[in-house]
Amino acid sequence: MAGGLDAACNESSFVGREVFGAEATDRVRTFHSALLPATLRNAFRTDFYQQLWHGIDLDGIEPDQLHVLPVVGKSAIRAAGDAARIRNGLICDEVFTSGTTGTPLVTVRGNREQAYIREFFTTLIDKDPPSRWRRGLQIRNPYHGHQVAIPAPVHFHSIGIYDAGSFAHGRAVLASRHLDAGVDEVCSLLIGLERCLRAFTADTAEHVPHGIDGHLDAVVSFSQYLTKRWRERMELVWRAPVIDRYSLAELFGGASSCLACGWWHADPFLIPEVVGARSGGQLREGVGILVLTALYPFQEAQPMVRYDSRDLVEVTHSRSCRPGEIAFKPLGRSRYGVPDPESDDWLLAPAVALEAVDELEDIARTPRFLDAAQVSDHYRIGHPRYRVTTAISEGRSVISFHVQARRRLRGAARRAFADNVGYRIVAAAPNLASALDSGVAGLRVVVDDHVNGDLLAHSE
Amino acid sequence: MDANVFQPTPIEVPTLAEISDLYRAAVGAGDDHMRNAAEEAVRRLAAAEAAAAEAATLVGFIRSTGR
Secondary structure, three states: OOHHHHHHHHHHHHHOOOOHHHHHHHHHHHHHHHHHHHHHHHOOOHHHHHHHHHOOOOOOOOHHHHHHHOEEEEHHHHHHHHHHHHOOOEEEEEEEOOOOOOOOOOEEHHHHHHHHHHHHHHHHHHHHOOOEEEEEEEEEEOOOEOOOOOOEEEEEEEEEOOOHHHHHHHHHHHOOOOOOOOOOOOOOOOOOOHHHHHHHHHHHHOOOOOOOOOOOOOEEOOOOOOHHHHHHHHHHHHHHOEEEEEEEEOOOEEEEEEEOOEEEEEEOOOOEEEEOOOOEEEOOEEEEEEEEEEEOOOOOOOOOOOOOOEEEEEEEOOOOOOOOEEEEEEEHHHEOOOOOOOOOOEEHHHHHHHHHHOOOOOEOOOOOOOOOOOOOOOOOOOOEEEEEOOOOOOOEEEEEEEEEEOOOHHHHHHHHHHHHHHHHHHHHOOOHHHHHHHEEEEEEEEEOOOOOOOOOOOOO | OEEEEOOOOOOOOOOOHHHHHHHHHOOOOOOOOOHHHHHHHHHHHOOOEEHHHHHHHHHHHHHHHOO
């Protein structure tokens, strides 16, 4: 997109420019400080956290001192089962993670926390009642089991990926004026899972090549890493900026990409930290693993304190529009990246690999929504099939990038495809290029007949 | 903190009114930061050139990757 949103939102224009204000940063800290003691007390009601925190003085821990507590991994939460939960006296619903890192984790949400969430957001609406509710179009989420309902002053029209004809109906909804009491006449929001928005966007691009002439203020994508190119496509087709929402099914709260600076700012309900993959130390700038604490009383039955998201992010405290406050950019599931064996740096971030190959015409793709009649081409919206593996040999990282071509390639065509993939990856990953130049890493691209692709979901 | 007592009752926190006020302050409720940012982004988007050419490219991409 010439002169488009990304170019205008480049981070350098926001360095040192305080859009949000230091006072607001202090107010986020105040919110965290008010709820952290109860969050720790709630978690300490479980056998799991009592054992984990044995011998640690929990009194007086401030949000910026959470590093005195150990990071908690998904496998430990899974193994603990009900020992890591508070179910006594509560009615619990199950929430599933998506399983991008293996077997899905089943977490629980209690009726009390959900009632609190409803009351909390209702209170917010009552304090600032809008003169009219917004009107939105949402593509319903068929994943994750139980979903926590959050009251909002928005009337949503709902369509579904599996509801034949609902894409056409959705476009008609966006283009029309509607009459509902106290609701805007036109749709100003479009919300959906990244994969559903890809399907809806591709379908709309075919039917309305020059873009929708609607009234959208924003398109909100969530659940999966959104590539820059697909973001541009969505903005062209929907003629509205895209807000990418980061969230985890097992935590209440998330983070949203900022239209002012391009970084993701976390909801106050979460305390985010970023730690070095090798050192485990907290990072203020650089690339590391996102660790999250979900605050009580918004999360009660399944306490998550210093939960290892396994997501790789670039973190800053100085380059966003909120200097002094943590902000980050999701870079995909860390297990699909290549860490530098000698430092906290990364030779290849998962998102960089995806961005490098996702536009290749000859790459094979995993189809999506095969049984959805309104999706005309299930492959073009699918995830490219590649897998990254790394072995350490004599202190050298040997990276194998296995990739599957769309059709069977032989001889020179196969080599040219592999060379193109390798060139794109190295061009997109400066750390990897340096490591290759200095001989501390090696990269081989292998064109396989079948590859079970890495999934790049930055949330579950 | 007594590690041996399981407490099914709610843990004391600031009142909902207090928490909602803290939340509104934390997210800058009432200021126009995000609204201004969204409006500016829409303006930038509207000013983007070659949208039609890009849309044609998109259709080309979709057809080229189709089965």
